[in-house]
Amino acid sequence: MNAAPVPATHREVHLAARPEGPLTTDHFRLVEAPVPVAGPRRILVRNRLMGVTAVMRTLMAGNGELPMPGYAPGAVLSGPAVGEVISAPEGSLKRGDLVEHNAGWREYAVLGEDEAQRLDLEALPDPVAHLSQGFVAWLAVVRGAEIRAGDTVLVTGAAGGVGTMAGQFARLHGAARVIGSTSSRQKADRLTDRLGYDAAVIRSAGPIDDQLRALAPDGLDAVIDLVGGDQLRAALAQARQGARIALVGSLASQTAGSATAPVVIDTAHVLNRGITLRGIAGHAHLDALGQWTEEFGRGLRAGTLTVPHTLVHGIDRAPQALCDLLAGRHIGAVLIEL
Ligand SMILES: NC(=O)c1ccc[n+]([C@@H]2O[C@H](COP(=O)([O-])OP(=O)(O)OC[C@H]3O[C@@H](n4cnc5c(N)ncnc54)[C@H](OP(=O)(O)O)[C@@H]3O)[C@@H](O)[C@H]2O)c1
Structure with missing residues (x-):
């Protein structure tokens, strides 16, 4: 990482307006603003990823039952990021350290030391891994669907940031x-050729129920559902005892853009088959972070796990991304390189 001088201004991505229909780049505004000044006991970070x-x-949309507040129109967005410490008070962090924090969507950020955590590159060897969705994917496998040897597993939304990791963890935990x-079809081929999946259901290729029945004729032992709606309903219909x-x-x-995700569930089917439905929210399982990091790091070093991702260059391309x-x-995961 170079030590270029800090400029007077930087770029931030703001929420221009709350989207009501499909998201477009008009809902964002790229704003040039003064680089924030770190006050006492604060650190200045140059975001990299x-x-x-x-x-x-x-x-x-500012809605939903999320553990964090929605974005405010006219204000800068935020999200997970990795940055390089540019200046820091005497303390645990120093210039040049890489840290992870939640003040992304801007080139520079001022943070309290407790809002930034030094990247442990021995635990997870690549900064990209620190921004992966691996933790919730692992939770879904271990604590949600409790995947075990021999299972037939369905992961809905398999080609995204969570899904590409969930398929790998399911396999490592014994799924058959x-x-x-x-x-x-193109994404389905990527799933089976490169990302460890055995087969794929394509939502544009006819009824999901028929496709699932053909691909899992003996039923599903476990489901990791990232989609809801018709896919969850079809997965439940195909779920085994x-x-x-x-x-x-x-x-x-x-x-x-909807804050709710209603699905009609046949409760007679659920109770007769003794099916367990379990909601998994990452923030409720922080006690498992150490165990996940250990398993994830071991898999990355051994080459048995990868973090499928797409890198996009430049903050100006973040809204389109x-x-x-x-x-x-x-x-896979989508990351902006700054
Ligand atoms: N519980 C937690 O703690 C937690 C943590 C992280 C993420 N999540 C949730 O997990 C889900 C997956 O997150 P992610 O980051 O991995 O997202 P993602 O899958 O990377 O998100 C985008 C994908 O959504 C799929 N998609 C778009 N429209 C769809 C539709 N109408 N029906 C079905 N799929 C559609 C597309 O995949 P295809 O083109 O392949 O269909 C698209 O690539 C999200 O709902 C996210 O909020 C939960």
Whole structure:
């Protein structure tokens, strides 16, 4: 990392207006603003990498039962980022350290020392891994769907940031057959050729129920659901006796801007088959961070795990990157390199 002088101004991405229909770049504004000045006991960070995630659509709408506040119109967006410390008071951090924090979507950020955590590159060897969606994917496998040896597993929304990691963790935890859902034949081929999936359901290729029945004729033991809606309903219909279903995301309604994700569930089917439905929210499982980091780091070093991702260059391209993510134009996690 170079030590270029700090400029007078930097760029931030603001929420221009709350989206009500499909997200477009008109909902964002790229603003040139003075670089913030670090006051006493604050650090100045130059952001290097920042995450683009589906949950931002919910935060832009300002709705949803999320553990963090929605974005305010006219204000800078935020999200997970990795930055380089430019200046810091005497303390645990020093100039040149790489830190992770939640003040992305801007080139420079001022933070309290407790708002930034030094990257432990021994634990997770690549800064990209620190911005992966691996933790919730792992939680879905271990605590949500409790995947075990021999399971036939369905991951809906398999080609995204969470789904590409969930398929890998499911396999590592013994799944015998891992099926993913995605939007196109091209993405389905990527899932099976490169991302460890055995088969894929394509939501544009006819009824999901028929495709699932053909791909899992003996039923599903476990489901990691990132989509909700019709895909969750079809997965439940195909769930076997004692199946475990982790509810992790709601892309079908989220990408359309809805804060709620209603699905009609046949409760007679659920109770007769002893199916477990379990909601998984990452913030409720922080006690597992150490265990996940250990397993994730070991897999990355051994080459048994990868972080599939798309790198986009430049903060000016971040708004389009989020629109593209929601429209299904990317595979894996989407990261902006600044
Ligand atoms: N519970 C938690 O703590 C937690 C943590 C992180 C993320 N999440 C949630 O997990 C979900 C996945 O997150 P992610 O970051 O991995 O997102 P993502 O999958 O990278 O998000 C975009 C994807 O959504 C899919 N999509 C778009 N419209 C859709 C529709 N109508 N029906 C079904 N899929 C559609 C597209 O994939 P295809 O083109 O492949 O269909 C697109 O690539 C999100 O709902 C997110 O909020 C939850």
